[in-house]
Amino acid sequence: MSSSPPDRAQERWVELVDRINHARVQYSLDATQTLSDAEYDTLFRELVGLEEQYPLLITGDSPTQSVGGYSSELFDPVTHLEPMYSLDNVFNVDEMTAWMDRITSTLGSFPELLCELKIDGLAVDAVYRRGHLESLATRGDGTTGEDVTANSILIASIPQRLKGKKLPAVLEVRGEVFYPLAAFDSINQEQAKAGKPLFANPRNAAAGALRQRLDKREREWISAQGTKREARLESELKAARQRLSALQFTVHGIGAHSELNLVSQSDTYKVLKAMGLPTSEHFSVENSPGDVLAFIQERNESRSSVDFDIDGVVAKVDQFNQQRELGFTSRAPRWAIAFKYPPEVVRTRLLDIRVSVGRTGRVTPYAVMEPVQVAGTTVSMATLHNPFEVERKGILIGDLIFLRKAGEIIPEVLGPVIEERTGSERAFVMPGNCPECGTELAPESEGDKDIRCPNARSCPAQLRERLFHLGSRGGLDVEGLGEKSAKALLESEIVTNEGDIFNLTETNLLTSPFFTRDPHKGEQGPQLNEAGITLLSQLHMAKQQPLWRFLVALSIRHVGPTVAKKLAKEFGSLSAIEAATESDLSEVDGIGDRIAHSLREYFEQDWHQDIIHKWIAAGVTFVDPTAKTEGPLTGKTIVITGSLPGFTRDSAQESLSDLGATISGSVSAKTDLVVAGDKAGSKAAKARSLGIPITGARGFELLSRGDFEAALSIPD
Ligand SMILES: [Zn+2]
Structure with missing residues (x-):
């Protein structure tokens, strides 16, 4: 039995955990170090010692119970055979053009540029000897990285052996380890479920997975056999393995190599691909600055069409002799550049959560944030959908939050940066009354996630x-x-x-x-x-708009354009829709019970009827002349020509099509009857020549009562 820790130890433990976790968060989120490696190691060792002395202190929050930390603590160092340079960045077309001008002037002409997507992942260095994977390392500081070879076995997309017969004695390749978006989302869901901080982007998630000490976890699990911790450690180990196996790998460069006669970047991709290494499928060799800029723009616009996050485009001079001519600065090649797209996930402060009341009374909480640039636009508000969503995301007013906006997609609050909490944050409370009219809010029905203001009439x-x-x-x-x-x-x-x-x-x-x-x-x-x-x-x-648009304009719940078009086509007029029973309505393909009920409810309200009557009095007809209506004139094709007293051409046609008649604009052998009003012209003459019956204004009156036979008996 271990003794219970004194208060002093308890306090020190809290302090150490806070400082280490804070440093880890800074490091993994921003890649900024708040502690030097040495400081970190000292604190971490003190924490381990304290927990060995007082095991009761150990909780899930302790950094000793999770992965992370600095290379110095966790992994053996690996020196890359050739240094991994970082790339210089440009952020707009002007800067990109200036870079292209520079290399063009050095080389004397514009070189072919290989343009490829810049995957938001973690750069790694893999060394193969005679086709066998010898080591896998993170980029680290470019010269020395962390040895993660042990984890590589679980990453299926990193071949352990290369294909082919004459494999080089040494081959060092560089690439990106990353998560497809679906995998990233499910990892963050797991994090949220476990109450752990979310990863800001797939790169951090990939870093988290790759930099796990799987071997250490396995040892811990084995040594915990038969204890209470065994089950927890086993499930953690399983999750760790799953996270590693979901990682993808794409090669985008070559370091030290022997026996390969490579002349260009594009050529290299072909050779590496033939050896079974995954190379990018999203690259193109461009021949002019205009084509390069077009590639950059197109890929930004279609950013959401690939299943992984990209943060820009990398352009590299394709020919190696030209690369050599351009050479390197002290830290980056002159022959390559990264064009960075605006970030799609940023952090900002959640200042408040307010609610807005929508057209159908739905009360929606939304986030009010410190304005922030994300994906090229300034964002200060984002919908939170409903109070349950606020709870699910676990955000508090005052939190620093992750915000995502991809392309045209509306901004989305991902979750809080829990580590940045100060204790002054407060929970959102859904108001009980409508902020605009004061009416008590209530869900529409029990279990409904949406809360509504029931005062539809005058809110x-x-x-x-x-x-x-x-x-x-x-x-x-x-x-x-x-x-x-x-x-x-x-x-x-x-x-x-x-x-x-x-x-x-x-x-x-x-x-x-x-x-x-x-x-x-x-x-x-x-x-x-x-x-x-x-x-x-x-x-x-x-006022002349088609019926379906008026149906949409009435703001009947669940009646959007698609439903409205179906209703207009099926019933042909508002009066026919109103006359239909709930079961008539629900039988229509694509309508169903919910919409049928909502329609019936709408028409039952007197104030809704007032709206409809006012619109009719103002000249709105609520009729769809193209709809097929069953009626006494169904099957009759009628042509109206000339003017009829008290009717416009449209209203005359509508009054007959309402009764089922097919209204045609021209006279043919298929015409059953021609209505010739005042100043009827060539159509009446044509009808006469074809022997088609013609009637006049009186006949029209009979027709509009549905009596076709009587109309026939009154020739013009
Ligand atoms: Zn209200």
């Missing part, structure tokens, strides 16, 4: 969002009805809700400064500004 946030949605591309596509104008319309009380939107007049808009400008010379009083003029004319045009 200012929901009104604003619905108006904005109505004007959006997927809705009625009203230019001039954006977030700001929606807000202005409501705040000036020009509209009470979306029902008023088609009745807007110049007089209404002139009451809001948002839509108004000062009069010019000779004008009487304030005038509509550009925003006001655009909004009025666009709304006027929007």
Whole structure:
């Protein structure tokens, strides 16, 4: 039995663990050392000694229980046969162009450049003797790295033996060890589950895996046989092995070698590939600065199409004689450059978590962060989806957090940097009442993850969002009805809700400064500004939009463009959708119970009916002229020509297509009846020549009541 540790030992242990873990985090996340190797070793040895004396102190937090640390402590040093240089970086087109100009002027002409993806991994050096892997080492300081040969056995993508007969006596290759994104995500999920810090990027995860002392773990596990620790150590060992086996390897360079007559980088890739070494499939030899820049731009745009993280493009002079001519600076080759893309994962401070209320009342927490550049844009907000998600990510207000944004994808909070906590962080509490209207929030139904503001009718946030949605591309596509104008319309009380939107007049808009400008010379009083003029004319045009867009514009829950198009096609008019029962609706392919129920619920609300009636009164027809409707005129092909009193051409056609008629624009042998109004022209004449029956305004009246036979009996 070991004695329980005195307070003094306990305190010292906490201090040591904090300092070592902090140093490790700095090192693994930023590759910055907060302690010198010697300081680190001293502290680590003291910790090991303390834990040997008082084993009760040992917890999972102790750095002695996990991998990490500095090379000096964990691994034997390996000196590379030839030094591994780092590459100089450029960050924009101007710098890249300047580099290309420099090498062009040294060489006298533009050299062929081999361009390849810069994988965000860990650089390693592998030495083969007569085709056998002799050593695998991390890059280290470029001259000396850490010996991780023991781990290489588990990394299937690193061949232990090369293929071919005449293998060189010595072959030193350089490459990148990395995780595909799917593997990286699952590692971070495991980390989160175990309450361990997340890896900021696949490179750190790869470093973590490669720099494990697997042999030490195996020994620990063996010596723990029959004890309580055995099961834990065994599962840790298994996880460690899995992490190693998921690592991928790509060769991108060559160091010392014998007996190989290599003339270029691209040639080298071919030779190495033939020996069974994995070389990049994502490279291209470019012949002009323009092609190089195009490669860089294209690969940035298609960054998400490869299944691993890249942080840029590397360009290397392809021909070795030209490489030699250019030579090296003190730390980097002059013949290669890394063009770095903007980072996709950064750290920033979570200042607050607030909630926003959406169009359908859904209350969504979102992160307010210190503005930070990520993937080329400045980000200061990110959605957190729902309170459960906030809990799952384990973030506290005040935390330093990891933030990811890849290409066009919306920014995502990954998780907290737990090591940076000071204790002043606080947990997010979901508000009980709507921040905009004060109504008590509640989930829609039990077990629903989303919390809603039930005040759909008059919650200012929901009104604003619905108006904005109505004007959006997927809705009625009203230019001039954006977030700001929606807000202005409501705040000036020009509209009470979306029902008023088609009745807007110049007089209404002139009451809001948002839509108004000062009069010019000779004008009487304030005038509509550009925003006001655009909004009025666009709304006027929007009345002619197809039915499905109006369905979207009504903000019926679960009715987006796809569903709306199906409904419009199937039913042809809003009145037909409204008349349908829930089971009629749910039988439609792609609709189902949930949407059917939501539609029925929508129509049951009086204030929804008010909106629909106001829109109809303003001239919205809610009819899809292209839809197939079953009715008394189904199977009849009718042509309308000339004008009919009280109808536009469109509304006349719609009134018949509503009854099932097929409306055609031209007369043919298939036409069943021609309706000839005033000033009917050539179509009526053609119908006469083909012997097709023609009727007039009275006949149309009968037709619009569905009586085809009666209409036939009243010839024009
Ligand atoms: Zn509300």
